[in-house]
Amino acid sequence: MYSPILRYFLTFILMVAGARGAAAQGPTALSHVAVYVTSLAQSDAFYKNVLLLQEIPEPFKDGRHTWFRIGPHSQLHIIQGGKPEEHDINTHLAFSVPDLKQFMAHLDQLNVRYGNWKGDEKQTTPRPDGVKQIYFQDPDKFWVEVNDDKF
Template identity: 50%
Template sequence: MKITLFTLVLLCGLSASRAATGQAKSRLAPVFNHAALCVQDLKRSTTFYRTVLLLDEVPNPFNDGLHTWLTIGPGLQLHIIQRQCKISTDKNVHLCFSVATLSDFTNHLEKLGVAYTNLKGEGKEPTLRVDGVKQIYLQDPDGYWIEINDAK
C-alpha cells in the first residue's frame, strides 16, 4: 500500500512539474506580431494589398509616407516599408493567406485582371496539396510571391 501511495504521489508530482514547465515555456515563447516587406513604391503596393488582397489599413506611428500597416488577422499586421532593397522573387519565400472559397477569390482576381498561377506555373487551375488544400500563387508589384489557399 505504501509503495502504491508513494508511486501515485510521485506521478502526480511529475505531472505537476511538467505542467509548470509547459506554462513557463509558453510564457517565454514568442508570439507572432507582424511581417514586414520592403517595397519600391509604397503607394502602388498599398493599393495592391488593399484592392487585391482586401486588407484594411491601420494607423501607424510614423506618418512619414514610407510606411503602411495593414491588418492580416486578429492582432497580426503586415508592414510595408518603402526603401531601396533587394527583393526575393523565389516562390519558396512567400506570404500565404487563406480564403473561405478559392473560386470566389479567383473570380475577384479575374475581375481586377490580376495574373495568378498554380504552384508549377502551368496555368490557373489550382494546385491540390496532399492534404486536400487548393492553392494558387500571385505576385505583388515588387515580385513577392503570395499563396492564396482554402485551408480551414
C-alpha cells in the same frame, strides 16, 4: 555533495518549474511581417485592392509605412525603400479565403495573373490534405499564396 537520487530529483523539479514558467508566458505568436518595397503607393493599392486587406493606423506618420491587419493580432508592415529584386516562390506570404473560386474571379476582374506552383495559369495546386492553392506576385515580385484552408 548530494546523492544521485537527490540530484536527479532537484534537476527534475527545476525542469518542471522552468517548463511551467515558459507555459505561463504562452506560446510565441506572430506579431507582424515587414516587406520592404520600391513603391509604397503601388504596394498599398495591391494589398488593399487585390488582397482586400484592412489598413490600420501606423505610428511613424512619415509617408514610408503602411500597416495592414492580417489576423486577430497580426499585421503586415509595408515599408518604402526597397530595391527591385527577384524572389523565389518558396518564400511567400500565404492567406486563406473562404471561397477560392470567388477570389480567383476577383483576380480575373483585376487582370492579376495567377496560377499553380508550376506556373500553369489559372490553375490550382492541390495539397495532400485537400487544400487548394494559387500563387501570384505583388508589385515587388514577392510571392503570395492564397488558399482555401479552413483550419
